[in-house]
Amino acid sequence: MTLTELRYIVTLAQERHFGRAAEKCFVSQPTLSVAVKKLEGELNIAIFERSKSAVSPTPLGEKIVQQAEKILTEARTLKELADAGTDQLNSPLKVGAIFTIGPYLFPHLVPETFQQAPEMSLFIEESYTAVLRRQLREGELDAIIIALPFNEPDVMVRALYDEPFVVVMPKDHELAQLSHIKAEMLPDQDLLLLGEGHCFRDQVLELCPALSQQQSGRLGSVTQGSSLETLKYMVATGLGITVLPESAVGNLDSKRITTRPFAGPAPFRTVALAWRASFPRGQAIDLLLDTAGKCLINP
Secondary structure, eight states: OHHHHHHHHHHHHHHOOOHHHHHHHHHHHHHHHHHHHHHHHHHSSSEEESSSEEEEHHHHHHHHHHHHHHHHHHHHHHHHHHHHHSSSSSSSSEEEEEEETHHHHHHHHHHHHHHOOOTTOEEEEOOOHHHHHHOOOOOOTTTEESOOOOTTTTTTEEEEEEEEEEEETTTTTTGSSSSSGGGGGGGGGEEEEEEEEEHHHHHHHHHHHHHHHTTOOSSSSEESSSSEEEHHHHHHTTOEEEEEGGGOOOOTTTTTTEEEOSSSSOOEEEEEEEETTTTTEEEEEEEEHHHHHTTTOOO
């Protein structure tokens, strides 16, 4: 039994497909299949139930996979402890961020981090909160930058900064005549939102519950976009208005688009850093806390 074989069965349990699991493990499908069969033979059990259309863990296989995940996590911790015993700022750090934070924070965070720790290269990734949560838990990422609330067992969370929301609209829009926008005005407008799965979409809907209740008296419509940048382009074409975090309003087409703050109490999100409580490179986390907290204050 090897760590590689354990990684194979964990990946296969996640993907439920030999081809995809092999691709994710950077091996051929026969190599992965042979390794799984070898481990099943060594343990004298069937870890997976195989059919023509699907692969799924058996009830006992589920327990084996869960234990394998724990072993792999402990093995990664050993490596992290060894790295921490040398120079905590002298090896790569794997950092993830949600889609609505990464593009606006990383351009400031990366050079600032490099200036303070030139030997600590950053592996960065952007994804949905649910994906980043899993990657952090499984050790694929060392720290993630998300919006609160965020709760996960054995994970430390520290707030970095609060970021207000703003309304973005065409310059000739009727709301542009106002100095501040009330949240209850949104349902009557053609509103552009991110698609399902983005936590920022949920925050905007919480800001104005009528949007998610699909009230019959609404006059406007809701259109979905794939990213905050896409929403800005759609606003520029006159398709409607949108709500953005303040960090995303840079790079606007000032000839076509303008912004307005919300009337008080102004809505905002709290951006935070999360990392495993067992992660041994405290100096690297402290550096991230320091640099990320400064970046959006003085971008």
